[in-house]
Amino acid sequence: MTRQLLRPERPERSFRARGSAVSSAFGTFGELLQGALPEGPDFLVTLPIARWSTAAFEYDGSREDVETFPATKTKARRVAEAVLARHAAGGGGSLRLSGSLPEGRGLASSSADLVATARAVAGAIGLDMPPTLIEDLLRPIEPTDGVMYPGVVAFDHREVRHRRSLGILPPMTIVGIDEGGPVDTVAFNAIPKNFTDRDREEYAALLAELGTAVAAADNAAIGRIATRSAHLNQRLCPKRSLHAMTALSAELGGVGVVAAHSGSAIGLLLPQDVPDYRSRLAEAIRRCRQLVHSQQLLCCQTLDLDPAGIGVEL
Numbered sequence: 001m002t003r004q005l006l007r008p009e010r011p012e013r014s015f016r017a018r019g020s021a022v023s024s025a026f027g028t029f030g031e032l033l034q035g036a037l038p039e040g041p042d043f044l045v046t047l048p049i050a051r052w053s054t055a056a057f058e059y060d061g062s063r064e065d066v067e068t069f070p071a072t073k074t075k076a077r078r079v080a081e082a083v084l085a086r087h088a089a090g091g092g093g094s095l096r097l098s099g100s101l102p103e104g105r106g107l108a109s110s111s112a113d114l115v116a117t118a119r120a121v122a123g124a125i126g127l128d129m130p131p132t133l134i135e136d137l138l139r140p141i142e143p144t145d146g147v148m149y150p151g152v153v154a155f156d157h158r159e160v161r162h163r164r165s166l167g168i169l170p171p172m173t174i175v176g177i178d179e180g181g182p183v184d185t186v187a188f189n190a191i192p193k194n195f196t197d198r199d200r201e202e203y204a205a206l207l208a209e210l211g212t213a214v215a216a217a218d219n220a221a222i223g224r225i226a227t228r229s230a231h232l233n234q235r236l237c238p239k240r241s242l243h244a245m246t247a248l249s250a251e252l253g254g255v256g257v258v259a260a261h262s263g264s265a266i267g268l269l270l271p272q273d274v275p276d277y278r279s280r281l282a283e284a285i286r287r288c289r290q291l292v293h294s295q296q297l298l299c300c301q302t303l304d305l306d307p308a309g310i311g312v313e314l
Contacts, residue, residue, distance in 0.1 A: 019059040019093075021123030024052040025115035025147050026303055027101040028108040029174050029267060030260035032152065032222065033210055033229040035203030036195040041156045043163055043203075045210060046108075046146050047226075047258055048303035049174065053099035053112035055120040063092030073097050075110065075141055076117040082137050083121040083129075093124065104181045105298075106263015108145040114138050115148045135160050152214055154207060166214040169222070169302040174258065175284040176267020176298040177291055179240055193236060202232075219271045223255025226269065230259035239266045241291055248287055252280050265298055 026048050034044040057080065066084070068077040073095075080095050095117060101109035118137055122129035131148040138144045139160040146155030146162060154163040195203075206225050213221035227249075230242060237260075239245075245257045249268035253275075259266045270277070270284060288297055 019061075019124055020057065021120045022054065022056045023116050023119035023123055024054045024099075025112040025119070027051045027053065027099075027112045028145055028147060029176065029298075029300060030106045030258050030263060030265055031229070032226045032258060033203070033206055034233065034261040035206070035229065036193065036200050037204050037207070038197070038200045042158050042193065043154055043207070044145065044157050044261065045154050045166065045207070046149075046152055047169070047174075048147070048150075048152065049107070049300040050303050051100045051107065051300050053097065053101055053109060053116045055113070055116035056096045056098075057093055057117070057120040057124045059089075059091060059093045059121075059124040061089075061091035065092045067092070067094050069094070069096045073113060076113050078141060079114050079117045079137055080121045083118055083127070084125070086137070087125070087127055089125045089127075093121075095120070102178070102298075104263070105178050105265045106181075106260020107265060107298075108147050110142065111138075111145040111147050114141065114144070118148075131162065135162065154211075164211070166211050168304060169214065170217045170219055171272040171304060172219065172255075172302045173270045173272060173281055174267040174298070174300050174302070175270060175281065175288055176258075176265055177241060177245075177288050178296040178298055179264045179266065179292070180296070181264035191236075199232070219255045219269075223249075223257075223269050225256075226258045227256035229261070230257050230266070233259060233261045237262055241266055244291060245288075248284070252284050252287075254284070267298060 028046040029049045031044040032047045036042045066077050066080045076097055097113055101107045101112055103109045115134055118134045119129050134148040143157045144160045146153040149162060151168045152166040156163055210225045239259055245266055245268055249257055254268040254270045257268050270281060
């Protein structure tokens with residue numbers, strides 16, 4: 001059963017002691033915007049949420065391998081081995097991953113696992129791990145969300161390269177549902193998207209508008225752009241509940257919907273400064289439960305993360 005996190009506590013900051021370290025990386029509820037630009041590359045804009053993946057690494061210089069728990073986290077093991085090999089540290093160790101991000105739903109669980117792993121392994125052997133280095137480590141492995149950077153960022157996910165930092169979102173709660181999955185993000189990103197020139201021009205305009213909206217903390221504009229992106233994505237990864245969720249958001253005073261463009265999650269955006277916020281939130285949860293079975297309810301908050309916050313290498 002997916003656990004609701006309405007007021008989650010933040011994990012502790014990364015620490016290093018006697019060859020071990022723990023670090024976390026946040027997830028993202030789908031994307032505020034995803035498409036392609038006139039100059040060519042596909043891009044996305046993250047929506048950081050208060051759910052995390054946490055990696056704990058115990059370094060052992062006498063070992064030659066990295067043992068991962070759970071054993072299915074093979075990509076995280078590759079990242080751990082790459083950090084050790086890249087910096088000629090040698091050895092191996094034990095890597096344990098945990099968190100509150102459901103897999104295969106479009107909440108950046110895989111990206112968060114890999115970013116948290118890179119930071120934890122680096123912390124255990126006393127190395128700096130800036131976001132640009134994490135990009136280099138993840139690029140050969142899979143398309144990646146920009147969760148190695150604080151705040152909202154425009155990110156070239158196929159090329160695994162930072163494009164632009166937009167800022168921090170106003171406090172909002174996302175009440176959403178999981179329509180079922182999982183979706184294989186790697187396979188989805190390999191499918192040709194065939195964006196037209198007109199599509200690319202619209203996405204460029206939306207990205208420019210979104211940068212202005214985030215800087216101005218303009219909830220209405222943020223919601224409008226996210227909703228438009230969700231509707232544009234219907235031909236690529238359709239959501240059965242898109243129109244019902246869009247109507248529900250408007251009815252309850254939300255500013256729009258946000259979709260996992262390569263996942264199965266969709267949610268409405270409810271600003272926390274709306275009148276009668278608590279009653280509106282309760283009604284949104286009740287109505288979303290009517291759309292899907294209660295185990296498929298997703299609820300989380302936007303992350304008010306600044307450059308001094310968790311997940312940033314200091």
